Amino acid sequence: MTSGRSPSTPSCDCCDNSFSVRALSSAVVLSQMATVDIRAKIQAVYEALERCYGHQVWKAREKPLDELILTVLSQHTSDQNSGQAFESLRKRFRTWEEVRDADEEELADAIRSGGLANIKARRIKDILRLIWEERGDFDLGSLASLPLDEAKSWLTALPGVGPKTAAVVLLFSLGRPAMPVDTHVYRVSRRVGLIGPKVSADLAHEILEGLLEPRQVYSFHLNMIRLGREVCKAQRPRHEVCVLAPYCDYLNQGL
Numbered sequence: 001m002t003s004g005r006s007p008s009t010p011s012c013d014c015c016d017n018s019f020s021v022r023a024l025s026s027a028v029v030l031s032q033m034a035t036v037d038i039r040a041k042i043q044a045v046y047e048a049l050e051r052c053y054g055h056q057v058w059k060a061r062e063k064p065l066d067e068l069i070l071t072v073l074s075q076h077t078s079d080q081n082s083g084q085a086f087e088s089l090r091k092r093f094r095t096w097e098e099v100r101d102a103d104e105e106e107l108a109d110a111i112r113s114g115g116l117a118n119i120k121a122r123r124i125k126d127i128l129r130l131i132w133e134e135r136g137d138f139d140l141g142s143l144a145s146l147p148l149d150e151a152k153s154w155l156t157a158l159p160g161v162g163p164k165t166a167a168v169v170l171l172f173s174l175g176r177p178a179m180p181v182d183t184h185v186y187r188v189s190r191r192v193g194l195i196g197p198k199v200s201a202d203l204a205h206e207i208l209e210g211l212l213e214p215r216q217v218y219s220f221h222l223n224m225i226r227l228g229r230e231v232c233k234a235q236r237p238r239h240e241v242c243v244l245a246p247y248c249d250y251l252n253q254g255l
């Protein structure tokens, strides 16, 4: 990772926020206090993102099982490819029972555009079989009322389901305050200094989730992704237009 360069007067190209030198200085102090008061830092980051991108209000997406299978399909590929694979799967098979009982090669053929088709086909069939054996149906609505840790444990016990996939299902489908840490959330969190450089993505789920109030998780997640895609890019982070510049260890401490 290369060293950051301190901006003179950063200004956000989204919300037109600019930071005075004085505000920047005090925020840099906050950045340096990160290990002492990381909660204050993440609250400052949360509020800066809300000022820039607004507060994101939860809207239900897919049903829990649909979200789960879609997220399995999205592993190691783009949203566009996995979306196409999911559409193709739903066209080829009318019900989840049909997918469970399908010939593995036929299922792999249906989801080919999502990549790793043979592995994902086997994984999807195993997931559906296990859910059916345990519950006798494919309704995962009861995850909405389980304690959050139990809901996560249940999901991550399924084959190929890690903390990110479990959190996506719980957050987007059921509105539970679980934090998915994708590549953007992970990169921005490390650069800003919300998590340490050696913290794994799996561990980052628990850390970030524990630092926020439940009502903040959804909006924080979406706003961090937007910042990661548009501003804090992997190769050329646009420090000069970044609303998180005042709080960022990568920029202010040359980490």
Ligand code: SF4
Pocket (backbone or CB within 6 Å): 004, 188, 191, 192, 231, 232, 233, 237, 238, 239, 242, 243, 244, 245, 248, 249, 250, 251
């Ligand atoms: S969060 Fe903003 S200031 Fe920090 S590295 Fe990313 S773009 Fe630069």
